[in-house]
Amino acid sequence: MSCALPSTALCAEPLKPNVFIAATGGTIAGTQANVEQHGYTAGQLGVQSLIAAVPQLNDIATVTGEQIMNIPSQDMNDAAWLKLARRLEELERLPGMDGIVVTHGTDTMEETSFFVALTVDTPKPIVFTGAMRPATAISADGPMNLYNAVAVAGSVAARSCGVIVAFNDQIHSARYVYKTNTTRSDAFQSVDRGPIGTVDTGHVDIFNACAGSALLKPKVSIDNIHELPKVEIIYAYAGMGRDLIDAVAQSGAKGLVVAGVGDGNITSEALAGLRDARARGMVVVRSTRVASGFTIRNAEVNDDAEGFVASLEFKPSKARILLQVALLKTSSPSEIQQYFNSW
Numbered sequence: 001m002s003c004a005l006p007s008t009a010l011c012a013e014p015l016k017p018n019v020f021i022a023a024t025g026g027t028i029a030g031t032q033a034n035v036e037q038h039g040y041t042a043g044q045l046g047v048q049s050l051i052a053a054v055p056q057l058n059d060i061a062t063v064t065g066e067q068i069m070n071i072p073s074q075d076m077n078d079a080a081w082l083k084l085a086r087r088l089e090e091l092e093r094l095p096g097m098d099g100i101v102v103t104h105g106t107d108t109m110e111e112t113s114f115f116v117a118l119t120v121d122t123p124k125p126i127v128f129t130g131a132m133r134p135a136t137a138i139s140a141d142g143p144m145n146l147y148n149a150v151a152v153a154g155s156v157a158a159r160s161c162g163v164i165v166a167f168n169d170q171i172h173s174a175r176y177v178y179k180t181n182t183t184r185s186d187a188f189q190s191v192d193r194g195p196i197g198t199v200d201t202g203h204v205d206i207f208n209a210c211a212g213s214a215l216l217k218p219k220v221s222i223d224n225i226h227e228l229p230k231v232e233i234i235y236a237y238a239g240m241g242r243d244l245i246d247a248v249a250q251s252g253a254k255g256l257v258v259a260g261v262g263d264g265n266i267t268s269e270a271l272a273g274l275r276d277a278r279a280r281g282m283v284v285v286r287s288t289r290v291a292s293g294f295t296i297r298n299a300e301v302n303d304d305a306e307g308f309v310a311s312l313e314f315k316p317s318k319a320r321i322l323l324q325v326a327l328l329k330t331s332s333p334s335e336i337q338q339y340f341n342s343w
């Protein structure tokens with residue numbers, strides 16, 4: 001029986017939210033030859049198998065699924081991001097669509113979810129989830145992660161929170177979250193901010209007030225964009241030379257993110273390389289290899305004088321994407337700094 005009343009009204013069968021599952025692969029769709037071995041292959045099962053594995057989804061939402069791609073997320077790239085973001089834009093406009101879940105590998109979930117946050121403008125929840133253990137594992141984490149992600153995508157509380165990662169009973173903003181463990185099921189943390197909420201067996205609690213805040217962030221349209229500017233990341237270390245920086249400067253890259261030591265620092269020799277790269281027109285963003293904390297503008301490096309951008313709280317993986325997206329609009333370091341400031 002269907003009911004036209006809102007779910008809070010007295011109704012024999014409360015109206016269920018419509019949630020779309022856009023599947024991209026990853027370990028949540030992975031299978032093992034032997035459940036007692038660590039090895040497995042990601043991106044093997046289709047979206048209908050993921051849905052069929054959790055019949056309880058029907059209790060909390062009307063679920064539809066689509067296989068957008070089926071890859072391990074280490075193979076995600078600019079073309080895949082553009083394809084996914086365009087499809088999400090179409091899906092969120094579908095009449096009656098309440099929210100979308102994206103199943104995704106965990107390796108680059110912090111990147112894809114942030115790209116979607118930067119480019120897809122919608123108040124409807126777009127919720128990324130995945131798994132650390134393949135679908136065939138003893139105590140696979142994918143089914144509960146999927147169930148919780150559907151609950152978050154269908155919830156009114158998650159509206160206007162922007163793009164979300166729901167994983168291991170926590171709800172994170174795509175803006176804050178990083179993969180911080182290689183194998184454990186509690187792999188995701190919002191290192192500088194903490195989670196924005198929890199989801200326990202479908203019960204959603206968003207305790208970090210986010211109402212509307214994500215909608216105020218400047219989005220960059222990908223209409224008519226068919227490729228993203230090339231941006232590289234270089235990891236700094238004691239005794240670093242400038243060879244890799246020079247190679248990037250000569251490669252045609254439009255931007256370089258440095259995973260600097262400490263507060264985005266780098267050896268004097270490497271700094272000279274960055275200066276020359278900047279003189280060739282490349283945009284240089286100083287970030288950090290440190291797991292938590294901000295990279296502050298004009299701290300030990302004079303960004304004003306050098307024409308560099310400080311990544312603030314964005315670690316290299318997200319700083320690279322923000323730079324790629326900002327470069328679609330401008331190559332001015334001071335304008336690009338504004339993207340980092342306002343995101």
Ligand code: ASP
Nearest residue numbers: 026027072073105106107
């Ligand atoms: N390598 C896998 C992937 O990112 C890992 C995972 O999904 O947990 O697709």
